[in-house]
Each structure stands twice: as structure tokens, then as C-alpha cells.
Amino acid sequence: MKIFNGVKQLAAGAIIGFSALSLVACSNGNEADASGKTEISLYSSGSKNVEEFWETVVPMFEEEHDDIDVKFVFVPSGTGGQSTMDRILAAKESGNDSEVDIYEGSLEDILRGKETGDIFYPLTSHNVENLSNVQEENLAGANDLAVPYRASSVVLAYNEDKVTDVPDTAEELYQWIKDHPGRFAYNDPTTGGSGSSFVLTTVYNQLEDDAMNIQDESIMEDWDQGFDLLNELGPYMYQEGVYPKKNQGTLDLLANGEVDMIPAWSDMALEQINKGLLPETIKLKQIQPAFTGGPAYLMLANNDDQERKKAAEEFLNYVLTLDVQEIVMDQMYGYPGIKWDLLSEEDQEKFADVMDGYRIFNGGELGSKLTEQWQKEVAAQ
Amino acid sequence: MSKKWKATLLGIGLVMPSFLILLILVMYPVWSSIKTSFTGEDGQFTFEHYIYIFTEPLILTNIRHTLTVTILSCVFVLIIAYSIAIYLRFSQSTVAKWINKTYLIPMFIPGVIAVYGFINFYRDNGWVARIIGDEHMPTIIYNVKGLLMINIWFNIPFTTMLLISALQSIPNSIIEGAKDAGANQWRLFWHFILPLSYRTMLVALTFLFMGIVGSFTAPFLIDKNAPQMLGVSMQQHFSVFNEIEQSSSLAVFMFLLCSIVGYFYIYSNIKESKKEMK
Numbered sequence: 001m002k003i004f005n006g007v008k009q010l011a012a013g014a015i016i017g018f019s020a021l022s023l024v025a026c027s028n029g030n031e032a033d034a035s036g037k038t039e040i041s042l043y044s045s046g047s048k049n050v051e052e053f054w055e056t057v058v059p060m061f062e063e064e065h066d067d068i069d070v071k072f073v074f075v076p077s078g079t080g081g082q083s084t085m086d087r088i089l090a091a092k093e094s095g096n097d098s099e100v101d102i103y104e105g106s107l108e109d110i111l112r113g114k115e116t117g118d119i120f121y122p123l124t125s126h127n128v129e130n131l132s133n134v135q136e137e138n139l140a141g142a143n144d145l146a147v148p149y150r151a152s153s154v155v156l157a158y159n160e161d162k163v164t165d166v167p168d169t170a171e172e173l174y175q176w177i178k179d180h181p182g183r184f185a186y187n188d189p190t191t192g193g194s195g196s197s198f199v200l201t202t203v204y205n206q207l208e209d210d211a212m213n214i215q216d217e218s219i220m221e222d223w224d225q226g227f228d229l230l231n232e233l234g235p236y237m238y239q240e241g242v243y244p245k246k247n248q249g250t251l252d253l254l255a256n257g258e259v260d261m262i263p264a265w266s267d268m269a270l271e272q273i274n275k276g277l278l279p280e281t282i283k284l285k286q287i288q289p290a291f292t293g294g295p296a297y298l299m300l301a302n303n304d305d306q307e308r309k310k311a312a313e314e315f316l317n318y319v320l321t322l323d324v325q326e327i328v329m330d331q332m333y334g335y336p337g338i339k340w341d342l343l344s345e346e347d348q349e350k351f352a353d354v355m356d357g358y359r360i361f362n363g364g365e366l367g368s369k370l371t372e373q374w375q376k377e378v379a380a381q
Numbered sequence: 382m383s384k385k386w387k388a389t390l391l392g393i394g395l396v397m398p399s400f401l402i403l404l405i406l407v408m409y410p411v412w413s414s415i416k417t418s419f420t421g422e423d424g425q426f427t428f429e430h431y432i433y434i435f436t437e438p439l440i441l442t443n444i445r446h447t448l449t450v451t452i453l454s455c456v457f458v459l460i461i462a463y464s465i466a467i468y469l470r471f472s473q474s475t476v477a478k479w480i481n482k483t484y485l486i487p488m489f490i491p492g493v494i495a496v497y498g499f500i501n502f503y504r505d506n507g508w509v510a511r512i513i514g515d516e517h518m519p520t521i522i523y524n525v526k527g528l529l530m531i532n533i534w535f536n537i538p539f540t541t542m543l544l545i546s547a548l549q550s551i552p553n554s555i556i557e558g559a560k561d562a563g564a565n566q567w568r569l570f571w572h573f574i575l576p577l578s579y580r581t582m583l584v585a586l587t588f589l590f591m592g593i594v595g596s597f598t599a600p601f602l603i604d605k606n607a608p609q610m611l612g613v614s615m616q617q618h619f620s621v622f623n624e625i626e627q628s629s630s631l632a633v634f635m636f637l638l639c640s641i642v643g644y645f646y647i648y649s650n651i652k653e654s655k656k657e658m659k
Contacts, residue, residue, distance in 0.1 A: 188606050190621040239505075242523040243606045258506055372622045376439045379607035 037069045038311040043084045044104040045075040046296075049271065053332050061318050068311045085109050088301045092119045100301045101312045107141050108364055110297060120145045121300040127313050130320035133338040138295045141360060146297035149319045149337040150328045152267040153286070153293020153358030154197035157251075160281045162260040169288050170205050174229065176261070177236050183260045185238035185250050188379070189371045192247035197292045198263040199374050200361055202226050202233075205289060212292075213362045220369065230378050243379065254282065263291060266354045270333035284353050293358030295337065411636070418630035430630040439607075439614075440631070446608035450525065450600075451593045454532035458589055459582065462537050466544035467574070488538045492598045499531050500602065527603045528610075532593055540585045547581035548574070580653065587646040591639045611635055 044054055051074045058070045075084060084103060089112075091098030103109070113120045122144050125131040131139075131147065138148035156173070158166060162183070167173040177184045189196035203226030204211050211219060234241045238259050244250050250262040251269065255278050264284075272278040298319065300312050318324060322343075325336040329347055340348055361367060421427035434440045465484065469477050487495070502508050503521040510518040521527040551574065559569055600610035609617070611631060618628035 190617050239520060239523060241606075244523070245602055256504070256506060258504075368622050375607065375617065380439060380442065 037067055038307050039069040039071060040101040040308050040311045040315065041071040041073060041099060042102040042104070042315070043073050043075065043100045045084070046104075047268075049267065049332050050074075050104075050296075051076075053327065056327060056331065057319065057324055060323070061315060064318070065311075065314060068314065070315065085112065088119055089116060092116070092302070097303045097305070098301055099303075101303065101308050102315060103299045103301055105146075105297055105299055107294065107297070107360070107362065110141065110143055110146050110299065111364065113145055113299065114143055118302055121302050121309060123147060123300065123313075123316070128316045128320070130317050130338075133320060133342060135337065135339050138337065141295070141362070142297060146299045147316050147320065147337070148295030148297055149316075150325075150332065151293060151295040151335040151337065151358075152265055153335070153354070154194045154263050154291035155266045155269070155284045155286050155354050156261060156291075157254060157264040157269045157278075157282055157284050158261040159254065159257070159279075160283050166283075166285060167287055170201065173287055174202075174233060177233055180260070181236045182238055182240070184236070184262065185253050185259045186243060186263050187247055187250045188243040188245050189374050191245045192249075194247045194250065194263045194265050194268075195243065196367070196371055199230065199378075200367070200370060201289065201291050201359070202230055203370065204361075212359060215362070215364045215366060217366070217369070219363075219366070220373075223370070223373065227373065227377050230374070231381050234378060234381055241381070251278065254278065266293070266335070267333040270354075274333065286354055286357070290358045292361045294360045296334075414629040414632050417626055418633050420626060430626045431634075433627055434630055434634060442608040443611055443614045444634075446525075447594060447611045450528060450532070450610060451590060454529055454536070454593050455586060455589045457529065457533050458536045458540055459586065461533065462540035462585070463544055463582070465537070465541050466548055469541075469545055470548040484541055485538045487534055492535070493602075495535070496531060496599055496602050499527070499534070503527060503530075522603060523605055525604060528600055531599045531603060532596070535599070536589055536592065540589060543581055543585045543588075544578065547578040551577050580649065583646055583649055587642055590642045594638060595635060 042054065042058070044050055054072050054074070058072050062068065062070060084100060085105060088098045088100055088103065091100075110120075121127075123131065123142075123146065124144055128147060134148060138151060142148055156167070163176075165176065167176045186198040187195035189199045203223050206225040206229070207219075207222055211222075237243070238253065244253060247265055247268060250259070251264055251272060253259045254262050254264075255272075266284065269278065269282070269284055273280065273282055273284075298316055300309065300316070303309075320338060322338075325338050325343070326347070328334045328336055329343075329350065335351065335354075336343060336347075363370075418430055419426055419428070421429060434444075465480065469481050469484075490498075500507070500522050504510070505518060505520065505522070506515060507522075519526070521530065555573060555577075556569065559573055564572070595612050596610065597612040597616060601613050601616075604610060604613070611634075615628045615631045615635075618624045618631065
């Protein structure tokens with residue numbers, strides 16, 4: 001019996017221990033704490049550079065606003081970025097507090113928010129003053145529900161030493177690829193945005209100009225012409241049709257000199273050129289019609305808490321100040337969210353090569369359908 | 382309570398914690414993915430996701446590719462690891478001692494790091510290409526050859542370790558006795574060593590098959606874009622195409638593949654222990 005008692009005690013101890021642990025976890029909410037500070041949370045996802053950016057900006061903000069505490073939660077891309085959005089939606093449905101105040105999301109999230117009703121607070125220059133400084137073309141997609149605080153786009157990155165006839169248009173690019181077999185690579189579009197932008201623009205360049213705004217699935221029938229072109233280009237790609245994984249995969253090939261030209265994200269390429277990870281002979285250029293790109297949006301989740309709403313608006317306003325926008329440019333190599341003419345001439349010059357604009361793909365779910373079709377038709381050709 | 386009862390209760394009590402953990406962390410997710418794989422968009426029972434994975438040419442070639450890579454890798458690993466194990470069991474040379482000390486090293490290198498090292502080594506203009514010249518370099522990275530090589534590299538240490546321990550448990554007296562009776566090396570191998578180590582080989586094969594069939598990192602980074610290993614295809618369906626039902630049905634299919642292999646292993650074990658009981 002003695003042994004049995006021992007086991008019982010052990011079990012009881014374990015149960016008490018577990019419940020104590022879960023209690024600690026529960027009390028970790030977003031309440032205003034004893035010192036009178038308002039605690040808000042910022043949920044963001046993406047690559048490493050996004051995480052580093054917020055780790056710089058959040059302490060700066062807290063220093064200027066000592067009555068607000070910002071809890072920063074980073075969800076690395078590919079590990080369930082959608083789950084933050086799902087969490088906000090689920091909390092709204094059940095009437096609970098999502099504990100997410102500021103959410104960095106995509107155009108798709110804004111549209112989903114708009115469909116479901118009041119899950120995001122409306123944002124105008126009345127409650128976020130600096131919104132009047134934001135570039136107008138970026139505001140169009142925001143639907144008064146989001147702050148487009150920075151942007152980036154896909155551009156052409158090429159090795160100046162090897163490429164003499166740099167293409168200006170998409171047609172010239174396709175011709176260049178055919179003339180230089182094995183010297184061009186785009187990454188597997190299911191694993192990174194630069195490759196999927198190449199696939200997307202190649203397909204949509206064959207269609208009418210405003211096709212990128214169509215969300216109806218009937219347009220999929222018109223994709224064939226673009227896919228034929230992609231298949232035609234296949235044998236001229238790196239190793240006769242190898243598409244490396246991730247945005248970094250093609251950048252590595254460019255750095256090693258295995259290829260001479262790739263589509264790449266402007267911010268990733270600029271950062272790596274500046275840090276010496278890419279040789280200095282690598283230049284960037286936007287072609288016409290342009291690759292896709294777009295702003296990154298910040299939204300305020302509606303949790304019915306005025307105090308936290310005010311604090312979060314304060315934060316959004318701060319992100320649009322020149323101080324933070326300079327960090328966007330200098331540290332992230334991203335395009336600023338505020339109007340170009342508000343920046344110094346020196347800053348404007350830095351982006352002269354790539355600021356030729358970009359197109360915004362507004363097809364929603366069609367984006368993943370496109371990569372799925374690519375996997376079936378182009379990868380397996 | 383009688384003594385026997387107490388002992389039974391104690392036994393159950395001791396098993397309970399690990400059983401509960403198994404139930405929560407393994408059984409429940411398995412059950413929920415089986416359920417998802419049979420659920421249609423309308424929430425009704427359906428076979429459509431299984432029809433998809435067995436009719437869609439993309440998945441069919443992926444299944445064929447996965448089985449080919451897995452079986453080839455298993456065969457290569459078993460042959461190489463068994464030769465190393467035999468050599469280490471019967472040789473007393475310095476070389477054998479050194480191999481004995483170093484063959485486990487790959488087990489302690491994290492997977493992703495090993496894969497990146499491998500890529501840098503065998504890339505088209507990597508280290509090997511620089512030594513032997515670009516024009517003599519076969520395509521290894523972004524090719525199934527590279528995937529087979531890294532599978533072999535990853536799996537040899539553990540398999541060798543298993544096989545060595547099996548070979549070491551063969552008493553020297555048996556081998557010496559057989560030699561004294563006039564058995565040559567081939568007879569010794571076919572009639573003594575192989576039968577006495579074949580069960581461990583089966584265990585090793587089970588582990589190899591399960592490990593390789595579900596691998597992700599190496600095939601994701603080294604293999605071609607198509608055909609894909611099932612692990613890569615499953616991840617793609619799950620997080621890129623957002624087709625959770627189809628990736629669940631792929632997972633269930635993979636689970637069935639592994640359980641077939643597992644069945645042979647358990648079956649042979651039961652047969653063996655029945656023999657021992659008689």
C-alpha cells in the first residue's frame with residue numbers, strides 16, 4: 001500500500017503543478033497594469049528583416065511614450081501567419097478579446113476584414129493624423145481600414161559585368177532568356193514571392209491591363225497562353241528548368257555567378273548589396289510592364305477597448321513619422337510609406353533605380369491557384 | 382484488496398501517464414487528420430480527396446518518385462552500413478579503430494546545416510567542381526542523385542550502430558567453432574553471421590523506410606521541383622495551396638505505407654518470440 005500511496009501523491013503533485021502552470025499562462029493578458037501603463041500588442045510576420053525592424057522601432061516608441069507598453073509578437077513566415085488573422089476572426093465571432101491590437105497583414109486580410117464587418121477599426125486622417133502623408137496609390141487598397149507604412153516590389157537583379165543588353169520591357173526579358181540559355185533563374189513560386197511575381201506577370205502580361213483586379217475564377221481559362229510561354233522558356237532556365245527554393249535560393253545563384261539575372265525583392269537585394277553579400281556588380285532595375293509588389297499594411301483589431309485603441313492609434317501615427325520612415329529605408333531597404341517629396345533628396349536618389357513603380361496583384365485566392373497550376377504544368381513538364 | 386490487485390493497479394498507474402500523453406499528442410492528431418481527410422467542403426463524408434490523390438498525375442508521379450527514392454536509399458544504406466559493420470566487427474586494424482571512432486559524427490550535425498554544407502560542396506561551381514574542373518562535374522544538386530547521396534550520408538551512422546551491436550552479440554565461440562569444423566568464409570557468412578543478424582537488419586530497414594519516406598528538409602532543398610517527395614508535396618498542399626483536406630489524405634496514405642512496413646517488423650518479432658516460448 002505504501003508504494004501505491006506514493007504514486008497517488010506523485011499524481012496529485014503533478015496535477016497541482018500543471019494547473020498552477022496553466023494559471024500563470026492565463027493571467028498573462030493585456031490588462032493595464034498597476035503602474036497605469038496601457039499595454040498593447042503588435043502581431044507581425046515575415047522575414048528576419050521585419051522582425052529586426054520592429055525590434056528597433058518598438059523601444060524607440062516606448063521611450064517617447066512612457067505610458068504605453070508595446071508587446072511585440074513575431075510569427076515567422078510559413079509557420080502559420082494566417083493563424084493570427086484566424087484568431088482575430090474567431091475572437092470576434094465568440095465575442096472575446098483577441099488580445100491582438102495591431103496586426104501587420106496583407107491586402108487579402110483587409111478584404112476578409114471588410115467582408116466580415118467590423119473586425120478592424122476604420123482608419124482615417126482624423127484618428128491617425130499622419131495618414132495624410134501616405135502615398136495615395138497605396139491608400140486605394142487599404143479601404144480606410146489599414147495603414148500602408150512601407151512597400152517593396154520585385155525587380156530585375158542582374159550582373160553588370162555579364163549582361164550588356166539589359167532588357168527594358170518584359171518582351172525583351174523573354175528574348176534575353178532565350179538568347180542566353182542557363183543564365184536566368186526564378187525561384188519556385190510556391191516558396192517565395194519573387195518567383196511567383198515572375199510567373200504572375202508572365203501570365204498576366206498576355207491578358208488585358210486590368211486583369212490583375214479580377215477575382216473571378218473564370219479568368220483561369222485565359223491563363224493558358226502565359227503558361228505556354230513559361231513552358232517555352234523552361235529549357236532556357238538554369239540547368240534547363242531548375243527552380244531553386246525560396247527567394248534566397250536565386251539570390252545565392254546570382255551571388256555565386258551561376259546565373260546572371262533573376263527577379264528579386266527590392267528590399268532583400270538592396271540590403272544584401274549594401275552588406276556585401278551580393279557583389280557590387282549586381283544592379284537592380286524595374287522593367288515595363290512592371291513586376292508586382294505592394295505595401296505592407298498595419299491594421300487595428302477591434303476589441304472594444306477605447307484605451308487600447310487610442311494607444312494603438314498613437315503607435316500607427318508614430319510609424320508614419322520621418323524618423324521611422326528613415327529606418328524603413330536605411331535598415332530594411334524598403335520603400336517608404338509616405339510621399340516621396342517629403343523625403344530628403346539624398347534618400348530619393350537611393351531608390352532612383354527601382355522606384356519606377358510596381359503593379360499590385362488583387363486576385364485574392366487566384367494567387368495560390370496560379371502557383372498550383374505552375375506546379376502541375378511547368379515544374380512537371 | 383488482494384496483493385495481485387494492488388500490483389495490477391500499480392502497473393496500470395505507472396503506464397497511465399505515458400498512455401495519456403500518447404493519447405493527447407499522437408492518437409488525437411492522427412484521428413483528427415483521418416477525419417479531415419474524409420470531410421468534404423460541405424462537412425459531409427466524402428472520398429473525393431482520396432480520389433484526387435490517386436488520379437491526379439502530379440500526385441501519382443510524386444508517389445512513384447517517393448517510393449523509388451526510399452527503396453533505393455534503403456538498399457544503398459543497408460549494403461554500405463552492413464559492410465562497414467562486418468569490417469568493424471572482424472578487423473583489428475588501426476583503420477578500423479579510426480572508423481569506429483568517427484562513423485557516428487554525421488548523427489551530431491543538424492540536418493539543415495549538413496544540407497547546406499552538402500550543397501556548397503557539390504554545387505555546379507562548388508568545392509568539388511573547383512578541384513576536378515567544371516566540365517567533369519555531374520549535376521548533383523537539384524537532382525535525385527544528390528538526394529540519394531544525402532540520404533545515405535544521414536542514415537549510415539545509426540544503421541551501422543544497430544548492425545554492429547547485432548554482430549557483436551554473436552559469440553566468438555560460434556565463429557571459431559565453425560572455423561574449426563572447416564567452414565570457409567562464405568559458409569560462415571551465409572550460415573551463421575547473416576541468419577544471426579538478419580532480424581536487426583529488418584529493424585534497421587523499418588527505421589530507414591519510415592525516416593526517408595517522410596523526410597522533408599533534404600528533398601525540399603536538394604531535389605528537383607518535380608516530381609517531389611511526398612513530404613514536400615504535403616507541405617505545399619497544406620501551406621501554399623491551403624488544401625488541408627488533401628494534405629491530410631496524403632498524410633493518411635503515408636501512415637498506411639509505414640504501417641505496412643511496421644506490420645512486417647512486428648509480425649517477424651511475434652513469430653520469433655513464439656519460437657522462443659516453445
